[in-house]
Amino acid sequence: MSGAQPWGFTDDRGTELGAARVPRRVIAYVRAGAALCDLGVTPVAVYGSGHDGQVLDPAKEGGLRAAGVTYLGPGRSLDEALLRELRPDVIVDVTYDGKSPYALDEAVAERAGVPLVALSVGNELRLPAILDRFGALAVSLGAVRSDAGADAAGSAAGLRAAEDTLREAAGRSGLAVLALSGAGPDQVHLARPQAWPELARLAELGVRLVEPGPGPGANWLTTDWGRATELRPGLVLFDDRGHATAPDEALSGVPSMPWNPETPPSPAAYARFFRGLAEALAS
Structure with a gap:
């Protein structure tokens, strides 16, 4: 062009x-x-x-x-x-x-x-x-669209391969997955899965996502860490952006992996996220 x-x-x-x-x-x-x-x-x-x-x-x-x-x-x-x-x-x-x-x-x-x-x-x-x-x-803007090969970085085929891997891992695992963003020692934001396109996609791929329950907030339920532990997640996706805080000690025994709620909207970025989650579910 x-x-x-x-x-x-x-x-x-x-x-x-x-x-x-x-x-x-x-x-x-x-x-x-x-x-x-x-x-x-x-x-x-x-x-x-x-x-x-x-x-x-x-x-x-x-x-x-x-x-x-x-x-x-x-x-x-x-x-x-x-x-x-x-x-x-x-x-x-x-x-x-x-x-x-x-x-x-x-x-x-x-x-x-x-x-x-x-x-x-x-x-x-x-x-x-x-x-x-x-x-x-x-x-x-001049980029060349590429869909060459299941392992091609950034390709739609590479993303489909990552989704297939995640679907298989989710089917074998059954772990309850809770996505959250830490807001200090006394507060945490629990993600409402259907409010987040990437979390909704995880559900479509068979990942068992935890609903935080009723309360105010369209995207998050803001509550205390006790509520997060009461939900008994098998795996925590924790917001690893600079302004978020690490998971509370009460969740220290729960497997976790970082989650960027602002993952770049590209096949390559989501393929990396999906592959990482597949590995976490399989471990």
């Missing part, structure tokens, strides 16, 4: 975006940027969310650091002069509500005169649809 060709893309807010040529200089929210990097589009720079600090969270970096991508700090405090100096052709964010970009004020992009693409990662879409949308964006 030549950079001189006209470019157009409709994002998941229904916003139609266009440019006189294919965008080459991409700045993105770190989750979106890590996905694009997996898909063959290396951003010029990425920015974080309100949870992030001035250093790129290792749990979120994916292949960004290895690719030498600059991290600009949290999007809400982004230096607009620096943004303009980087001369982006397009900004890519995510949206959870189908209306607003998650990590950057859209007015920042408007003042810079840069189109902003927001792709949905909320539970109105199933995980395969989310991955398809990021793949379509990457192709529009």
Whole structure:
């Protein structure tokens, strides 16, 4: 695809975006940027969310650091002069509500005169649809779609192979899996599986996910660690992002594995997660 060709893309807010040529200089929210990097589009720079600090969270970096991508700090405090100096052709964010970009004020992009693409990662879409949308964006930006071989990094076939492995492991295991995010010694957020596209996909693949029970919160039930232990999980998926805390000592005897609730929406990233969970269920 030549950079001189006209470019157009409709994002998941229904916003139609266009440019006189294919965008080459991409700045993105770190989750979106890590996905694009997996898909063959290396951003010029990425920015974080309100949870992030001035250093790129290792749990979120994916292949960004290895690719030498600059991290600009949290999007809400982004230096607009620096943004303009980087001369982006397009900004890519995510949206959870189908209306607003998650990590950057859209007015920042408007003042810079840069189109902003927001792709949905909320539970109105199933995980395969989310991955398809990021793949379509990457192709529009010049990436070559590849599905060569079950072991090809980043390919849809590689993801299907990982799903098959997980389905088999889940069928043999039967362990009850609880996904959570630690919020200090007195509080924990327990994930509601159907509110998270990747957890809903795990359920479709046969993983036995623990429902936290009634209470406030659409995505999480916020409670104390005692409630987590009462649910008697056989395996804990714990949020390993920088702002989350490690599982409570009461769960120290329960097998666990790290989970990034902001896994990059790419086949390669989810294949790694699914293979890791398959190994945890089999051990």
